[in-house]
Amino acid sequence: ETGVTQTPRHLVMGMTNKKSLKCEQHLGHNAMYWYKQSAKKPLELMFVYSLEERVENNSVPSRFSPECPNSSHLFLHLHTLQPEDSALYLCASSQLGLVGGELFFGEGSRLTVL
């Protein structure tokens, strides 16, 4: 496997369910990100982990809970979500310290909350 892989690709859940999104990067990068992508809106940065430490949390509701057990893996735990949380959730990685550093994105997890 190369690049950034996300699972599952599609997820449908009820408002009372608990589920998790998984991201794995095989690029040796030192930073990982969760973004939310909704139609006609800019990509919203949710969380940033640098060297497994959370360095940014952009006022994301507590029903989203990230976990970064090591530099290659990132999870987004979901519980009691709302229908407006339906979106494409993108994971990305990068090598911090580079000017204009490139983000490498996964293919995304399409989440539908009923």
Added chain:
Amino acid sequence: TQLLEQSPQFLSIQEGENLTVYCNSSSVFSSLQWYRQEPGEGPVLLVTVVTGGEVKKLKRLTFQFGDARKDSSLHITAAQPGDTGLYLCAGHYMEYGNKLVFGAGTILRVKS
């Protein structure tokens, strides 16, 4: 209002036509990136521009960074159906701790 404005939001053209997509801000970028996202995929970096006035070419795509580093444009010559996708600009803002901010994107559809 968004920090970074992209225009147009949607563009539908015939194969062979030329087009330009714009990315504008009132703040200065330390660098700016253009990504393309195809349906069912994540965004993929096309180019990074750093110097004011810089022009970069990638085959039929020409990227220009404004002299004041507040705007950028992407010009596609002789568009092809394979160019169809969502084009995103993203800027690193010096006044926001070099935070990367994305525009809402331009959806391009090239019809054959």
